[in-house]
Structures are given as C-alpha cells and as structure tokens.
Amino acid sequence: MPEPTPDEGFDLDTVPPDPPVHHAEQALLGALLLDPHRLKTIALTPEHFASPAHAAVLAAMTDLTPPAPAVHTKEPAWIMAVHTRARERAPGLLPAYLHTLVSLCPVPEHAPAYARMIRADHARRTLHAQAEHLVQAATDPTPDPAATVLARADALAVFLDELAGRFPPHPGSLPRTPLPPPPERDGGDEAAYEERVLLACAVARPKALSRMRWLHADDFAIPLYGRLFRCVAQLAHRGDAVDPVTVLWEAQHHGLVPALPSREVLDLVATPDGAAEHWGERVLLRSLLHQARTAGLRIRTYAEDPANTPYQLVTGSRRTLADLSAVRARWHHATRPATAARPTLKSAAARAGPRPPRTKPATTARPTR
Template sequence: MSNHPAREPDFDRYDTPPDPPVHYAEQALLGALLLEPHRREAIGLLRPEHFSRPLHGAVFAAVAALTPPDPAVHAREPVWLTSVLSHAGPTNPALTASFLHTLIACAGMSEHAAEYAGMIRADHARRAVRVHAELLIQATRDPTLPEPASVVLARADTLNALIDDLGSRFSPHPGSLPRTPAPATLSRDTDEEASSEEELLLSTATAHPDSLPTMRWLQAEDFTVPVHGQLFRCLTSLAYRGAPVDQVTVLWEAQHQGILTEALTARDVLDVLASPAGSAQHWGEQVLRRSLLHSALTAGLRTQAYAEDRTNTPHQLVTGSRRALAELTAVRVRWHRATSPTPAAPPTSHAPATTRAEPRKPSIASATARALR
C-alpha cells in the first residue's frame, strides 16, 4: 500500500453544473446563440438579470449588445466568439474562451431557443416572487421599524405589483392552483403587552359603549387572545341591538354565548372589564395593527412556500400568491377605515359665512387618549 495520500481529482467549477434545470436551459440558450447569433431576434424579451448565474447573464449581455457578424464570415472564422469574449471578459475574469466553448458544447437545438428563453423567464419570476415575499416577512418581524404597518403595506404593494405583472406575462392553463401544501396556520404571539392592550380595549369600550358603533372595522378574529375576541363580540352584540352595556350586561351576554367555563369564571370576566383607561379607538387600532402584521406574515410565508416549490408553473405561482395576499387585503381595508381621518361635515347653507364655532375644551377622556398615544 502506498504511503502517499490519494491525489484529489482536478475539478473545474464548471464541470459540475448546479442541479436546477434552469441551469441547463441557460446553457442551451447561450450555446445556441453563440452558434447561431440570428436566433436572438426570436427569443422575446430577455434581460441579463433573468439568468440565475451572473456569468451567464454577462455572456447574454454581450450577445444582446453586439451586432451579429455576417453569416458567411461567422461560418469561416470565430469572430463572434472573439467579440463576445472581448466585450464581457474585462469585467468578468472568470469568462474565458474555454467557458464559451463549454456553452457551445451544451447548446440545445437552436430552433428551440425561444422555448429555452421562456424557461429562463419563468425561473426568474419564481426567484423574484421569493425575494419580495422574504422582504415582506422581514418587515413583519422587524421590531425597529417606527411605523411597521406602513412599511409592511408598501412591501405588500410591491409584491402585488409584481404578481400582477407576471399574471400579464404568463398565460393561464388548466390546473392553475399550486400543488404546494400551504404552511400550517401560525399561532398568534400572545405577549403581555398585547394581552394588556386588549383588556384595556374591552374595559374602556364597556365603560364608554358609544364608541362601539364607530369601530365596525374591528373583528373578534383580530385579537391575539381568543377569549378577548369572544368578549368583544359580546360587546358589539349588545351595542348593535341597542341594549344597555356595562360589566353586568356583558357578563350576562358572555354566559349566553357559552364563554364562561371553569377556566374563565364570572369573576375573571369582571376583572378584565374593571380598568378602563384612554380611548377605545386607540386600543382598537393597536389590536388591528397586530392583526394586520400577522396577516402579512401569513401571506408572505405562503407566497414564499409557493415560490420555493419548483414544481409550480408561473401561472400556479401567480394564482396561489394572489389568494394568499387576498386575506391581507381584507384586513388592510379595515385598517384604512380605522386610521383614515373622518372627513369634516360641510357647513350648513343657513349659517353666516363669518360665523365661527368656539372651540370646545378637550375632555378628560380625550386628553388621556392623547397622552396614551
């Protein structure tokens, strides 16, 4: 037995291409364009950034920027390869004549160049959706954002715009639903701050039920603690029926709705409703903001799962992503209703133009609400 260590084989990094099929589609297209430059006119809209590998994108950028040689000259001399190498080589040291010859060796059927280009566009669409879904997820989990809702909605708008653009570029086909199982529904994070603000909302709305008819934008499903959502449903049921609202009537409604159990006693409910403070509108917005961020996180994770599954076609990816974002849109509509200022009523026609109403002194409740905001 030899005492010399076994010599590692010499592998060039291009000898073993990545596994994704798009890599082979890129090789087939570039090889075809190097062999038959005139095929470039038949591949449709394609840009260097559509390629999964920067080096492939650099070769295509050169192919797209240069004027193809005369077919007779191209058949006799390697002027086309020399031009591509001279154009892209200075800024891409890894691009060599050997690499171009490797692409030519991997060339597919030149008449299928347009199909190869379509594969590249499809895979780029998948990667683009995945990136924007990840940005949306990141925004929902960033505690340093001063206005997380506005950032999250801006990124959701960008993702929606991308999905709409892709929907116009890729034609539909039968079997439009993604084959990817949707991720499991995330449980809501029930931290102490969220629970405390929900209790403040319930107790304040009980003490000042006049605010309930203006808070139709809030739903029981927005609460992080399910029992709090059930108690809020009791409050709104009483208010919409025009019934009196106080701690005792809410407790009675909770009994009829089957909320009281051994784990949640009547005393527990009264304790939750016993400490009003600030403005119910303010606490309701806090609850809805958390619901908005949770819906955005769920939509981002579902879209990310669809984009990471290579079995999905672009049309399936678009369909699944739109469905995932639809739930966020529903919460967003309610968020807009909650946070948009109420338009001022127009002045009455019989009031003199010079008449001005004296400003009212702020109430204690209003002052407390501003301090808590």
C-alpha cells in the same frame, strides 16, 4: 459543507444537481453562440439568468456587435470576442466553457423555448424576493409599519399583474403546494395590555362599538380576549345593558366561564383608560401586520416550489393577497379622518390613555382544548 482533506476529495453524492433552468441557460447561450443574430428575438437581459457566469456571457453578447454571417461561418471570432468581454464580469470563465455551451445546445432553433423557460424561472425568483420583502416589512419595526407593509403589498400586486400579462392562463391554475401553518400571533405583554384596556373601554362606553364595526374578534392576538370582545359587541348591538356583570353573564353563555374565571372577567373590564377607538386601532394594526406576514410566507412557499407554473403563482398569490386586502379595507375605514360623530379628545395622550406598565401583567388563564 466542510472542506475535504487532500486524501478524500469531494463526495459527488452530496453535490446538489443543477436545476432545469441551468440547462436551459446553457442551451440558449449555446444557440446564441452558434447564431448570434437570434439575440434580437429572445428579449432577455442578464438579470433573467440565475447563474452569474451565464449572465456575464449574455451581457457580453449584448455589448458586442454580431459578426457578419459570412465571417461567422469561417472563423470563431464571435466566441473569442464574447469570452474576452465576459471575463471582465466573470474572471474565472474559461474559453473551453463557451465551446461546451455550444455542444450542450440540443436544437438551436428552439432558442425561443429556452428563453421562455428562463423567463419563467426568473419570475419565480423575483416573486420569492417580493414575498421576502413583505415578510420583512411586517416583522421589522418602522415609524409607520402599516404604510410600509401596504406599499410592499401594492408592489407585489403590480408585479403579479405584470406576470399575468406575460404568461397565458391554462387549466389547473391553482397551485397544489402544501402551505405552512400561520405564524404565531404577537401575544406578548404589550398586546395583552392593549387588548385588556380595550375591553374595559368597550364596557364603560359601549356606544363606541357602533363606530368600531371595523374591528373583529379574530383581530385579537389573544383569542380569549377576542371572544370576550364579541360578547361585549353583541350586547351593545342588541341594545342590552352593558356592564361587568352582564358581560360576565354573556361570557358564560359563550363558554368562556370557567375557562376564564368570573373574578378575572370582572377585573378585565373594570379599569377603562383612554378611548376604545385608539386601542381598537392598535389591535387592528397588529392584525394587519400578522396577515401581511402570513401572506408573505404563503407566497414565498408557492415560489419555492418549482412545480408551480408562473400562472399558478399568479392565481395562488392573488388569492392570498385577497385575505390581506380584507383587513386593509377595515384598516382604512378605522383610520380615516375623524367625523363629528366620533368623540374628540383634547390631546393624543388623552385619547390614548396611559402607557402600558413596564411590569409584566398578570397572566390570564387560557382555555384548555
């Protein structure tokens, strides 16, 4: 927001209203200033508060020893002591604001209800932060992206279990927040190259597909390549002959021709390099990261909607993580230690095949809708 000139002042219509939790924090602090002995019953910490100034006031209260009731009713020693201590964390805090907090407390006896409201809003903000961490882990490159993403997902699941224990269930536990569309898949040059090589390896050595049931067509970043992989897999699972010509014929029955010209289908499956399992793991890793990012964005959307109760956040987030868990199970199956049935190559480089070319590969036509 631009700074106003001395003659125009602030436009109050552009100032966003305070959220309900702000008033709950004021009411609770007012109740604690009126009756400091209620501190033992609220079980809150300064981290629960959205306002830094309110967090400083509660921190000051927890640092001090409440006065005796007889002293508290005769003199404002408690408010003065709280203000002095709170100014160490919030230098701009005025003494008048503490008196304002007292006046803004509707019913001091409702302090436990105000505390529950603050706890619920803190849960929503914390879930939002956890979802942001999951999205970041799925987006930023790390030496071991799968382990990083799954660790973030585990931390989020543990937090959801904690929330489920703190907040009771209620009818209508599913959130009604409209979800955003899934993010775009990473269909760049590297993904396209790896998926093309995988198709060629699968056609050249179709027996490998019996050990790769953990890979699905939906894992492919380029949907057209995923549908072509389904054609190869179906031929192999039926025990039919698998070669470039039979794959082209199967692709025609799946409606991929002429969306993908015959010559391009034959070229795609003509140059295998490395092992199909390696390239399949690369495709599945990219699918795992995409699903983690999708889950994080959806959970973040739930947390951004203040209409959702904590239990609605729990149920909606758990359902979202279930989709990630399905891909995770296939990832663990794919990356388990090699067995005797799995072919071994002399080196990792031999298994992986050559590096992707630095030049941009030829663009494959996509089907038009």
